[in-house]
Amino acid sequence: MxxxxxxxxxxxxxxxxxxxxxxxxxxxxxxxxGKVLAAHPQAxxxxxxxxxxxxxxxxxxxxxxxxxxxxxxxIFRK
Amino acid sequence: MAAPLPFSESELRLLQVLxxxxxxxxxVGLSAATLQGAPVVTQDVDLWFENxxxxxxxxxxxxxxxxxxxPSNFNPPMLAGAGAELFDIVIRMDGLxxxxxxxxxxxxxxxxxxxxxxxxxxxxxxxxxxxxxxxDKLTIPVLRDALAAxxxxxxxxxxK
Numbered sequence: 114m115x116x117x118x119x120x121x122x123x124x125x126x127x128x129x130x131x132x133x134x135x136x137x138x139x140x141x142x143x144x145x146x147g148k149v150l151a152a153h154p155q156a157x158x159x160x161x162x163x164x165x166x167x168x169x170x171x172x173x174x175x176x177x178x179x180x181x182x183x184x185x186x187x188i189f190r191k
Numbered sequence: 192m193a194a195p196l197p198f199s200e201s202e203l204r205l206l207q208v209l210x211x212x213x214x215x216x217x218x219v220g221l222s223a224a225t226l227q228g229a230p231v232v233t234q235d236v237d238l239w240f241e242n243x244x245x246x247x248x249x250x251x252x253x254x255x256x257x258x259x260x261x262p263s264n265f266n267p268p269m270l271a272g273a274g275a276e277l278f279d280i281v282i283r284m285d286g287l288x289x290x291x292x293x294x295x296x297x298x299x300x301x302x303x304x305x306x307x308x309x310x311x312x313x314x315x316x317x318x319x320x321x322x323x324x325x326x327d328k329l330t331i332p333v334l335r336d337a338l339a340a341x342x343x344x345x346x347x348x349x350x351k
Contacts, residue, residue, distance in 0.1 A: 148343060156339050160332070160337060161340045164341060165340050168341065172300045176236075176239075177196040178225075179231065179234065180232075186304035
């Protein structure tokens with residue numbers, strides 16, 4: 114039951130976006146990554162990009178993603 | 192209320208009862224870092240309590256069918272029972288001040304009508320640098336970059 118409601122919630126979060134919107138979002142993201150790297154040249158661009166993407170999600174969803182991946186990694190290690 | 196994404200109904204209930212009874216605790220470690228946007232993975236949620244001997248904690252745990260298990264031999268203190276599996280108890284935070292000092296450095300994360308105290312990313316980084324275990328060394332650069340990115344977002348002027 115829990116997993117069904119979880120999948121339903123996740124499905125509801127997927128919103129269709131057109132290619133132009135996606136491209137605008139990607140351009141904006143690239144610009145923001147560039148700004149952070151200009152102030153912190155030693156920072157890893159991937160870490161910065163992933164953080165900026167995660168900041169667009171609500172905090173509890175960020176934790177959800179992290180727990181799913183953390184557990185998957187643990188299972189893979191066993 | 193439906194359980195927010197990462198928590199089952201029983202896990203959510205446990206947190207809510209602790210908050211309702213005004214138990215002073217905060218989320219620390221990598222789960223706290225992910226709540227603030229750091230791209231790291233974790234398997235559990237670390238909770239730091241101001242005073243584990245506080246009767247309010249046992250009462251809250253009892254209310255949801257969980258219990259506090261004190262440390263013994265090789266086992267650290269832990270929570271057991273309904274909704275407790277996800278949570279780990281932290282009894283020491285390297286490189287940080289007292290609980291009361293760090294409580295001031297917390298950020299609030301909304302959990303239904305209540306607010307969960309979460310140790311700030313800056314202080315999580317400080318604790319990882321101080322602990323300096325092999326697993327911490329892997330996350331330090333990621334946390335440092337995440338902090339740089341989150342600070343840039345906070346500094347961004349709002350559009351009029």
